[in-house]
Amino acid sequence: MGLTEAAVGAGIMTILFLLAMANTVRPDEARRFESVRLRTVVGVGAFVVVLGATIPSLPAIGDPTAPVVAGEVTQYYVANAYEETGVKNAVTAVLAAYRGFDTLGEAVVVFVAGVAALSVLRQEVFA
């Protein structure tokens, strides 16, 4: 769902960043950069190397024999999603029917994010 990414990434995040910039103060020149600890560099670097090492083992983009395409679960969804859920969009069938409980959790996460922002900023309403 690139549509969400486009709307959130290009539209809403830009506005939220602009508001954050308008509501915060600019630190003076001396405090703008902090020295980096060697321990942090080693830790983060090791993490990046470990993650990067897994890239060559990913299947090629569009590979028809990739496990996610050939997998039993994917084949089941493709074969049965329309008959079992009555929706033509298999992504929606997986999202709202087969994995509906997961999606409920996802929706609650969004809701809780709003409530958490209210309580952190000590506001009682979105105003």
Next chain:
Amino acid sequence: MSADDQPGLYVESTIIMTTVRVVSPFVLTFALFVMFHGADSPGGGFQGGVIAGATVMMLAFAYGIETTREWVDVRVIAALASGGVLTFAAIGLGAIALGGNFLQYNEYLFIYEEASKYGIELVELGIGAIVASVAIGLFLLAAGYGHVVDGEGGEA
């Protein structure tokens, strides 16, 4: 630099106001289209909700945040967010109450023969309501926070 010697965030522009006035009904229609047609075409609650939320931000961009804040009722936003969660949970738990599993849509077949499809549509609408209202709410919260701290006319 404190907030006092900054110019106001809002600058009135005829071009932006006219453009937003023309474009925003179409954007909101597109948001509802994406939400309702999530079952049969690409789209769904998360996508449509974000676009619907962006409509209000567009209005705030054109007409000023304070004007938009007066126009938007915060109780409606809170009701939409909690209503979305309750709709989703009610559809899921209703199937259990009728003797099925969580979100087992075919328990609702006695209401309508395409119960599964329209159950999924309702869930998508619930998700859309949550996403749209939280996006609008976070925006209004972030936009109003500085004013509340400075004590210059936030009515929270």
